[in-house]
Amino acid sequence: MVELTINGTARQLPSAAHTTLLAALRADGLTGCKEGCAEGECGACAVLVARADGEGTRWESVNACLALLPALNGAEVVTSEGLGTPGALHPAQEELAVRGGSQCGYCTPGFVVSLAAEYLRPERTPGGHGEANGFDMHSLSGNLCRCTGYRPIVDAARALRTPQAGDPLAARRAQPTPPARATRLDAPDGTFHRPATLADALALLAAHPDARVLAGGTDWGVDVNLRRARAGVTVAVDALPELRAFEVGGDMIRLGAGLTLSDLERRLGDRVPLLREWFPQFASRLIRNSATLGGNLGTASPIGDSPPVLLALDAELELVGPGGVRAVPLSDYFTGYRQTVRAPGELIQAVRIPTPLAPVTAFHKIAKRRFDDISSVAVGYALRLEGGVVTQARIGLGGVAATPLRAYDTEAALEGQPWTADTARRAARILGATGTPLSDHRASAAYRAAMLEQSLLKFHWATRAEVTA
Numbered sequence: 001m002v003e004l005t006i007n008g009t010a011r012q013l014p015s016a017a018h019t020t021l022l023a024a025l026r027a028d029g030l031t032g033c034k035e036g037c038a039e040g041e042c043g044a045c046a047v048l049v050a051r052a053d054g055e056g057t058r059w060e061s062v063n064a065c066l067a068l069l070p071a072l073n074g075a076e077v078v079t080s081e082g083l084g085t086p087g088a089l090h091p092a093q094e095e096l097a098v099r100g101g102s103q104c105g106y107c108t109p110g111f112v113v114s115l116a117a118e119y120l121r122p123e124r125t126p127g128g129h130g131e132a133n134g135f136d137m138h139s140l141s142g143n144l145c146r147c148t149g150y151r152p153i154v155d156a157a158r159a160l161r162t163p164q165a166g167d168p169l170a171a172r173r174a175q176p177t178p179p180a181r182a183t184r185l186d187a188p189d190g191t192f193h194r195p196a197t198l199a200d201a202l203a204l205l206a207a208h209p210d211a212r213v214l215a216g217g218t219d220w221g222v223d224v225n226l227r228r229a230r231a232g233v234t235v236a237v238d239a240l241p242e243l244r245a246f247e248v249g250g251d252m253i254r255l256g257a258g259l260t261l262s263d264l265e266r267r268l269g270d271r272v273p274l275l276r277e278w279f280p281q282f283a284s285r286l287i288r289n290s291a292t293l294g295g296n297l298g299t300a301s302p303i304g305d306s307p308p309v310l311l312a313l314d315a316e317l318e319l320v321g322p323g324g325v326r327a328v329p330l331s332d333y334f335t336g337y338r339q340t341v342r343a344p345g346e347l348i349q350a351v352r353i354p355t356p357l358a359p360v361t362a363f364h365k366i367a368k369r370r371f372d373d374i375s376s377v378a379v380g381y382a383l384r385l386e387g388g389v390v391t392q393a394r395i396g397l398g399g400v401a402a403t404p405l406r407a408y409d410t411e412a413a414l415e416g417q418p419w420t421a422d423t424a425r426r427a428a429r430i431l432g433a434t435g436t437p438l439s440d441h442r443a444s445a446a447y448r449a450a451m452l453e454q455s456l457l458k459f460h461w462a463t464r465a466e467v468t469a
Contacts (some may be wrong), residue, residue: 001187002073007082008168015119017190017234018224021047021416022064027080027467032080033064033110036144038225040066040102040218041286041372043143046409047170048074048109048117049289059169060115060262060289061143065435067290070192071214071236074181080109083116091163092116093188098318102225103147111153113145114286117328120169123266126161133158140469142284164192194236198320201237202345206322207234210342215243215258216290218283220301232286241296241344242320243349251355257294257318257348272353274361274382278309281365284372294348297330300403303375305419307334308405309363311354311396334403358382358392360466364455366399368442375399376443377451381459383414385466390414390423400435400448410456427454 002015013024024032036044045064049072050057084090089097093117098254103109118124118139123133135157145153163170182196195201196430205211214220215238223229235372237243237449243258246267254271255264266278267286282288282305296306297317307330317331322345330351333340342348360383367373378398384391387444393414395407417423432453437445 002069002183004072004074005076009407013069015185017068017185017192018230019069020065020225021067021069021072021077024069024381025064025077030079030081034106034109035065036107036110037224038065040142040283041144042107043110043114043284043286044107044334045306046113046143046286047080048078048113050172050177053122053173055176056133057173057175057177058122058438059117059120059173061114061139061286062289063218063221063286066217068192068221068224068234070183070185070215070216070234071217071238073183073185073194074178076178076335078113082114083112083169092119092156095159095233096153099152099159100154101148101152101156107143107145109138111145112142114143115160116159116169116284118157120163122173123144124162133160135160135298136285138280138371139285142286167424181239183236189230190234191234192234194239197241198240201235201240202320202322203349204233205347207343208235211235213237213298213347215295215298216260217295218287218291219295219301237294238292243347244352246452252274253355254351255293255353257297257350257352258292258426261288261291262294272310272313274357274358274363274380275450277361278305278363278380278424281305281363281371287372293351294429296350297333298342298348300334300340302337302401302403303378303399304377304404305365305375305398308396308398310351310353310377310380311404311406312361312382312394313357313445314382315354316352318349318352319343319346320349323397325349333408334361338433339403358384358394360385360463362459362462364452364458366455368444374442377437377448377455379452379455379459381461383419385419388418390417390419395431397435400437400445400452402436405435407431410434419460419464419466421460421464424457428456431456 028312034044036042040063047064142418185192199248211233214236245256246255251454279353362381366377380392380396397405413427432449437448439445
């Protein structure tokens with residue numbers, strides 16, 4: 001059994017090792033939570049989860065279809081049914097209703113939850129940002145509607161004010177969040193562990209070298225749902241303090257591999273402009289509320305969005321295992337398709353970014369949709385200029401080979417050269433020939449090569465003023 005507080009009531013729910021939160025909620029009669037895509041793209045399954053925020057609590061929206069129920073043992077969850085009642089609608093429900101934001105209603109509960117999460121976001125300041133009324137519309141980027149159209153939903157978002165006195169969810173933010181519980185669940189489909197300490201986690205990985213390491217679950221959850229994948233042993237590491245570090249100082253920024261991308265985005269603010277540009281382009285808010293850097297790098301996908309950015313930032317990884325901690329430059333981490341230098345029993349503990357940062361940066365993501373899509377090609381840039389001359393160039397690439405790449409030849413062609421259109425054109429031809437792009441359903445090899453070339457030309461055009469700055 002897994003213990004949850006659901007809509008303010010403590011519950012015990014039966015669970016297997018791979019039971020999703022969505023399946024458990026629906027089996028418990030909370031059918032407002034829908035399954036639309038089972039891969040975190042539509043948001044019909046969105047729920048609120050209480051997350052620690054300093055000494056208090058932050059309500060964040062997540063995809064219940066991707067969250068494994070045992071990973072939430074001891075957590076607090078609010079579904080669309082827990083937001084309001086027919087006689088006393090939550091402001092998000094009321095605004096969506098009066099502005100005509102629902103037709104078939106299938107997607108509506110998920111929209112209501114995402115609206116409520118943004119309504120409860122402590123940093124939101126109604127009255128700002130013009131017509132948006134301080135509402136971050138990206139908070140809805142993971143919710144799809146197939147019949148109503150988005151204008152009345154946006155109107156509902158713009159109409160939301162601040163929580164009123166007596167709002168129970170707003171008041172709950174001042175109270176601490178229960179700590180994650182150490183958990184072991186044995187079931188016919190596998191064993192689920194949430195170890196209490198890093199030492200316990202490493203011991204489990206040593207004993208079970210084929211164990212599935214789980215952080216946010218946004219990648220593994222898709223395999224569980226769509227491919228019926230199962231792991232004999234699952235080890236959840238997202239709550240380990242050693243993987244949740246955040247340090248800024250000296251000559252380094254150190255980011256814990258277990259922190260969610262939304263958490264990193266808030267904590268970093270404007271400290272790393274390249275990451276600030278990248279965060280909104282990584283999936284949706286629903287996904288970023290669960291996904292981690294450690295998970296994105298651990299999958300070693302050639303189209304993961306974080307490697308190109310981190311390669312451009314000269315990042316290195318801290319790998320922790322039975323032999324202690326070792327540092328590996330990210331440029332040396334990937335060894336083949338979904339293969340890395342990470343040894344059996346090792347975890348990604350943190351990402352280190354050296355400072356001072358290169359001042360001229362950009363992230364280009366070429367995809368079929370502007371937001372919430374998988375990259376066809378991704379490029380991260382970081383340049384240093386002195387007197388109009390490129391003194392250092394770092395370029396990270398994704399989607400053009402079996403692994404993420406550093407564009408070493410293009411970097412060499414730029415360094416020591418004036419940052420001019422002629423230099424950019426020469427370097428762009430080299431960049432366009434980098435890697436071994438394939439043709440697939442997302443893009444042809446020729447298109448990917450052309451996009452690399454055009455990306456560098458665009459980067460120069462956008463930053464040419466830096467030469468005289």
